[in-house]
Amino acid sequence: MxxxxxxxxxxxxxxxxxxxxxxxxxxxxxxxxxxxxxxxxxxxxxxxxxxxxxxxxxxxxxxxxxxxxxxxxxxxxxxxxxxxxxxxxxxxxxxxxxxxxxxxxxxxxxxxxxxxxxxxxxxxxxxxxxxxxxxxxxxxxxxxxxxxxxxxxxxxxxxxxxxxxxxxxxxxxxxxxxxxxxxxxxxxxxxxxxxxxxxxxxxxxxxxxxxxxxxxxxxxxGGKSPVILGKSADLDKAAARIMAGKTLNAGQICLAPDYAFVPEEKTHDFVGAATAAVGKMFPDGLKDNNDYTSVVNQRHFDRLNSYLDDALEKGAEVIEINPAGENFSQQPHHKMAPHIVVNPTDDMKVMQDEIFGPILPIKSYTNTSDAVGYINDHARPLGLYYFGDDASEREMVLNNTTSGGVTVNDVIFHVAQEDLPFGGVGPSxxxxxxxxxxxxxxxxxKAVYTQTGSELLAMMRPPYGEKFRKQVAGRVKK
CATH class of the missing domain: 3.40.605.10 (Aldehyde Dehydrogenase; Chain A, domain 1)
Incomplete structure (x- = not known):
């Protein structure tokens, strides 16, 4: 009933x-x-x-x-x-x-x-x-x-x-x-x-x-699931897959890529590739596009915009990905264009809270070990994503980080494999x-044990004798 x-x-x-x-x-x-x-x-x-x-x-x-x-x-x-x-x-x-x-x-x-x-x-x-x-x-x-x-x-x-x-x-x-x-x-x-x-x-x-x-x-x-874009990665392909994960359900996914490490020399190229990827997925714009989901309610919409305001106030470069140049202040729902926050600092809210929306901070890095060190200095995430064809670098990342699960050369997809366990670790x-x-x-x-019918085990019961002591002595040795 x-x-x-x-x-x-x-x-x-x-x-x-x-x-x-x-x-x-x-x-x-x-x-x-x-x-x-x-x-x-x-x-x-x-x-x-x-x-x-x-x-x-x-x-x-x-x-x-x-x-x-x-x-x-x-x-x-x-x-x-x-x-x-x-x-x-x-x-x-x-x-x-x-x-x-x-x-x-x-x-x-x-x-x-x-x-x-x-x-x-x-x-x-x-x-x-x-x-x-x-x-x-x-x-x-x-x-x-x-x-x-x-x-x-x-x-x-x-x-x-x-x-x-x-x-x-x-x-x-x-x-x-x-x-x-x-x-x-x-x-x-x-x-x-x-x-x-x-x-x-x-x-x-x-x-x-x-x-x-x-x-x-x-x-x-959940938590802040990181991406490491390796130097060997196909930039355009990686950007397309990352932004697909970041715009699916408007980023309201516990496994959404929360922030990305991008090689220093490719930071602005990544922004361009991400912008192109969003334009390709949503060629008719975002605001009235049936394929693009709203933020669930006003409270979360305000929360996400407060992250952008905070980042701007603290000096971050914030890039709106809005291919059609639409005005999102006039709409019946709570749709929000994807945004990239370039090189945010750790005092910004966008780097402190799980974002759960279409905002992607990107951090420039020089050495992969620095990205791994940053991840290990923070709470263990639900997901971790590595892009690249360098096997040794990939194994270094996987072996030196701890997360609930990993997708290599994409994001989120490990959760769609029903034969893999889905779960977090620690705070995730x-x-x-x-x-x-x-x-x-x-x-x-439930452990079930059925005992032998032999009474050979009687030697293990009192009164203890020589056979019992020999049994014990046989076990107490290296």
Whole structure:
């Protein structure tokens, strides 16, 4: 059934129902898990257009084609991948036993058991994908789910709530909508696992709330994902791919390239190549272009413009990429032209906060080691991007930096590979999901050991004698 005004007690009652159903029905069969996944695939295939339209309305304008790719097709791809592989993932994993127990018939294995009920807190920037992609792994692992989508994308959240209630019972999937108070109460529920996707600042509160019930967490956060443009890189190709990532969803992506290191001698050439790339992607301008997405709301629009004002006040060169020379002060939405900030200083807000918008600071560098040193002096990012054909330089960058994931010669694309784990490290997150790694993340890895029937082990019980002491002595040596 659909949920209306929700209270903490009401959410607790739903969670209790789901936990009781999990115990009552036992471990779901592969067929049951596939049935749950198939319902989500059908939901997205049948109602994908309505969901894309809702996202467009929530953003003011959001590219329908982009939504169909990133949120609808992307979610279906994740669901199909889990559906295809879950039977293999479910199989018990044989493990070795200590010598000579194996010779005596002892056995050990890991059983991948559903954790029970997983809470999913999904964000506004990809509201459908970042609900259904984790749900694919949650279902594959045999769990039930409670979902709290973002209040920033209200129409999409309410539509998902209605659709889930049509396809699933409340014991299987329940959606709770509401503002920050509801979100805070949701994060304090005693789930068997919880996944939060969103800002690092909010993650601190989620983690504190989860700690009261010792709820295991997956945190998918963000941070300032850097680009290193190697001296061997194809400048035009790299600029086109970087700006494609920076303008997708108007840069409102946790993995968007946040700032780029460019060889000193190529800095202004890069600006020209980036400008040309934007002009090629949006030949009819940006303001009324259906392919270019709005900033989600006034608050974020003002925040992004404040970064530009701050950079200008502190002496940065700020370049607007506006091929058609459009006036963005007169528009029905919150569209914002891409901007490049050349050689910003660390006291500028644009270099302190995750940008989450179509602004790209670029920093000139002479030695790659200097770029690596700068990255290592800052919080570990969710993504890192290297462009170039110099294998030794590439390996130096990869081996001497730590990030959640890496794409070489492009940006963002590693997240689209369902067979790679997606997750952060430190301030950019903890845990990972997608594919097999998501199945493991939402499963309890239960160790099972079967003892030998031989009573040879009686020597290990009191009263201790010479045989026992020889056994121990044999182990206490180099």
């Amino acid at each position: 659909a949920l209306d005004v929700m209270t903490s007690d009401g959410m607790g009652e739903i969670l209790a129902k789901q936990k009781a159903a999990n115990i009552r029905d036992g471990i779901p069969s592969a067929e049951q898990r596939i049935a749950w996944i198939d319902k989500s695939i059908d939901l997205l295939v049948t109602h994908g257009d309505a969901l894309s339209q809702a996202m467009a309305e929530d953003f003011g304008h959001r590219s329908i084609d982009q939504s169909n790719l990133t949120d609808i097709a992307g979610s279906i791809g994740a669901l199909k991948f889990s559906k295809k592989h879950l039977k293999k993932w479910m199989k018990p994993e044989k493990r070795g036993v200590e010598f000579p127990l194996g010779l005596l018939g002892s056995k050990a294995y890991i059983q991948y058991q559903p954790k029970g009920v997983v809470g999913i807190i999904s964000p506004w920037n990809f509201p459908v994908n970042l609900t259904f992609a984790p749900l694919a792994n949650v279902f594959a692992a045999g769990n039930r789910a409670m979902i709290k989508p973002s209040e920033f994308t209200e129409k999409t959240s309410e539509l998902m709530k209605d659709l889930f209630s049509q396809y699933y019972t409340e014991e299987e999937v329940a959606v709770v909508t509401g503002g920050p108070d509801i979100g805070a109460a949701f994060s304090g529920l005693p789930f068997d696992h919880m996944i939060f996707t969103g800002a690092t600042s909010i993650a601190h509160h989620v983690m504190r709330a989860a700690a009261d019930n010792l709820v295991p967490l997956t945190l998918e956060l 997150g903890m845990g990972a999901y997608h594919g097999k790694d998501g199945f493991y993340e939402f499963s309890h890895k």
